[in-house]
Amino acid sequence: MDFPVAVALAELVPTLPVGTSWRYEMKLDGHRAVLWREEDTVRLQARSGRDVTANWMDLALAAFEMLPPDVVLDGEAIIYAHGRIDFAATQSRALSTPARARRLAEDLPAHFVAWDILLHPEHGDVRGRRYDERRALLVDLLEAYNVKPPIQLVPMTDDPAVAMTWYQQLPEQGIEGIVAKQATSVYRTTGRVWKKIRHAETVEADVVGYTGPAARPRALAVRLPDGRVALTQSLKAPLAAQVAVHLAASGPPRGTRTRAGEPYTTAAPGLVVEVLAGTTRHAVVTVTRLRST
Template sequence: MIGPPLRVALAESVTALPQGTGWAYEPKFDGHRLILFADGHRVRLQARSGRLVTTAFPDLAEAARQLPDGTVLDGEVVVWADGRIDFSAVQQRAAATRAHATHLARTLPASYAAFDLLADRGEDCRALPYEERRARLVRILEPLGPPLQAVPMTTDRDLALTWYETLPATGIEGLVVKRLDGAYRGGTRAWLKLRHSDTRDAVVVGFTGGRARPQALVLVLPGDGTPVVSSPLTPALRTAAGAALPEAKGEGTAVAIGIGEVTYAALPAAPPVTVEVRQNTTRHATAVVVRFR
């Protein structure tokens, strides 16, 4: 029986779905990654970090006692509100103390969207092809129903694209793509993920790091005068930035996602430097620089 801490499989970001056959497509839920270990009446829930968070989700732990002994699942915890996923509610659940978790389980009940089977009745399934792991996952969960459910899956690329276009209103971040013959490889970016984004132009008002190879750009997005810090630049974009940016003319402050307020080198207002950015429409809303105009 495999147990925690367990390294989870990861996904590499892509900008388009792969061509050809042999792929499986799943909607990417906007929740908290959770590994579920069920061994008789002992249930353990592990966050992506490896930390055990069983006490934060007593409702899921209770539901998991219906699973066959020796079952290990990988998936996302979500909370539904008004027909869509409420990520702030998931955050409340994940941060709950043991004393408060029981109350939140009643007021903000969680669901578990399972997308992989790591062990079946004590058998380590990680080396099996995804296609077989998926079939076993469905067989285990289908008789149980909510709050433990398998995420939808299709091998039809056109249907997957329809999901991609129509499901964002429900809180779906995009798609996860897996090889049907692929093993579960913990700690490896063997999967692909296509996330929703919005590409547009932005004005560069500054940069962080050195001008010759800046770490990130400070941008003003259309319709918003508040400067924001982009995600870290790729090596190629750092080189391009060194050739495109003029000398700085002072300093400013801007907000960087996950860091807070940072000081940056400010550029002169003219001539303006513009870049094409891709802004994720998920909770992170990170501006990713695509190219210089």
């Protein structure tokens, strides 16, 4: 298996799918991360494939001590603060320089919550196995090596009533929703076979460009779930500063236009933002926060 690896994604749905073939996992409010325990090192990659090991060195060190070589886990990097999962703290770490990330880790160490296993030290690449088999392999591996926090297993149930209890009672703890996966499904990176429900009335949109200077973007060009590219409303200064970090690595600027004829400068792929769901019907959308890099 070559680094980086494409990751499976979930489709946002209005209601939780039910039936005997569904399994339900807590959706935590953090940053997607794939953890690679290799022979002599540990690497972490973001959803986009970017190497983010330097931002999560505390997780890398923990994984090196507790996991055997030839393991690849899919999951979420999260940070607990004030008794709950704190997305702002997680975001701050993810966007920090390596030196600042180390300082932040001293006060607020990260946790890695695993929900899938892609590479197993004895069985090799297990992405083609059904979900129930991968889950069992993941559970057995963590138990066999006595893996403890900061690396942990995401809670899962096959009971939709339990899943809805999580959904309804735990948002204050940073549980932002539920992800449903079919028991027989393989790990697919094309299409969105996983389903998710969320409390936030937002949808994810891929950033494809921006207006204004890269060091201080005024607005973003985003590809909405229906495929349209639209410009967002003006970005507030803190969000613009976060986006500028990503744009600095976008390479030479290239101008293009939306279907409506609005000009923008293209950006490198990999940046995802959340936009208010109710605004996506219009030509201009409202960004609520940066989701991942």
